[in-house]
Amino acid sequence: MIRVENLTRSFGAVRAIDGVGFEAQDGRITGLLGPNGAGKSTTLRILYTVLRPDAGVAQIDGIDVAADPLATRRAIGVLPHAAGIYPQLTGRENIAYFGELHGLGGPRLTGRIEELVAELEMEGYAHRRARGYSQGERVKVALARALVHAPRNLLLDEPTNGLDVMATRALRALILKLKAAGHCVLFSSHVMQEVAALCDDIVIIDHGRVVASGTPKTLLAQFGAATLEDAFVAAIGDARGLE
């Protein structure tokens, strides 16, 4: 479970996020939706401990992210915005490297890697070096290395970026599977359809603030909109109108 309260972070004079707050429950998929530059990545980066917040609280399974980053990292799997992998290592070795850094080893790690390779349908290329991988293959390896230590919480920053239709569908299926297994999945996107297709809860962010949140149903009702897209536009329009 992820809980964020009044989170604030500035870069120089620019306030990237300004009092962001939301919750993401276990066994549910939560989407961070917002235009480019809204503060989605900054929020996620604070949650996965590469940035520190100026103020506010971010907790993962009750662990304060800023106070105990190492414990936080054990509890999360991360697919960052730039999900590069090592070109000279094979797919399996890429995953194994992160598994080892998470303290796994021996037959347990190999077993886990084979599990992931099967689950993500990487049998065809996981033994090859990664330098010739397609974007979709790279994202799958990056996802597998995020899952290698079987974390309860999953943070995905625009995971479908650069994926073709088939890869996107496979990713969706995987995310739904993780949800069914009781994981807490938080992912960011600026693509409405993406969020509409997957999310149980939606948090709409604009200019570093949460402008609306709730289930798709409550959002439709709140803005009297027929589609989520209308609701999204209305939410962001409202927020901009208020400034």
Place this chain on the structure above:
Amino acid sequence: MSAVMRIVMLKELRESLRDRRTLLTSLVLGPVFAPLFFILVLKLALARSVAVQDEAVPVTVANAAAAPNFVQALRESGLTVTLRDGDDAGIRSWISGSDGLVVLRVPGDFGDRFSSGEPAVILLYADGANAQAERYAARVQQAIASYAATIAGLRLQARGISPAVVQPIVVDSVDVSTPSARATLLLGMLSYVILVVTLLGGLYLAIDATAGERERGSLEALLTVPATREQLIRGKIAASAAMMSAALALVTIATAVALRQVPLETFGMSANFGPDVAWRVFLAVLPFALVGASLLTVVASFTRSYKEAQSWLGVVMLVPTVPIAIAGVLDLQPQAPLMLVPSLSQHFVIQSLMRGDPLPAAWIALSVAGTLALGLLLAWVAGNLYRREAILGG
């Protein structure tokens, strides 16, 4: 060594060893070809200095019948004189058809002018763009000048004037350089070769593991594993240092093998680079790998891209040669405080080992201590750099 550090080190090494181009530059081009090239230069320099000393200088004289005494004087001064008849155009064609030919042409009125005491002209033909012809021409001119001076002296004496009157100052230059002294100078540069090649061994890994990792976008994911950033960067430094150690081992072996091909003994030098000396050189320079790896990692961490890192590190590679160059200019000799200076102390140790005149053990200890201290300091700086958020870039 912590588990994280070991895992990171092994992964970085595995990646580097798989990249054929990196491997070629780090462990083949530098360690093997640098000493070979160096030895080749050394050999040429030695061969040349021998040749120049005992060289017979050939000179062709055209129209020699007009100046028999002059030709005799040239022969007496050790030149190999060939007589051949030809005019200006002919001489030009001889020169263009040969390598380094020097020709003297004696004009028809030479004898008349000479005996009437007027300046008699001799034409010297040589290809100024040919180094050998230049050298021969200089020797010929020397011979002519000394003959002319003798004649001038005789003429003055015939007129009752001491030749010393026209020689207010005489320069007597004493050339104390010997071929072996020049070779020693060249051998002194061997420390540069060893140190630079050592650095080169870990250069690409240092860039790849820092600026490269950031540019490929894998750094952010790496920073989300449950390890401190210091542990991660220490693993990367260790990997770079391991590559440098491998390069160092190869370069000492290559140097030992290559130096055996140079007949240094003929110049009274002991070619002191046998297996024992090579082993000691390896051990003496080994701590330097830590300084090099940490230094390159610190600098690469500041840069924003692989390219930028490459151009910066090209300059940083020269930093360790600065103390050696300064010591060379100031003619500093090994002494205890200087042994604390990394790169300079390794230079002193290498030199002393090659001379077969080992430095005191305490000085070696100072070299190791000073070098390791700087290495650890730089590694600590690198750790601090990695703690900053800005390390993510962008």
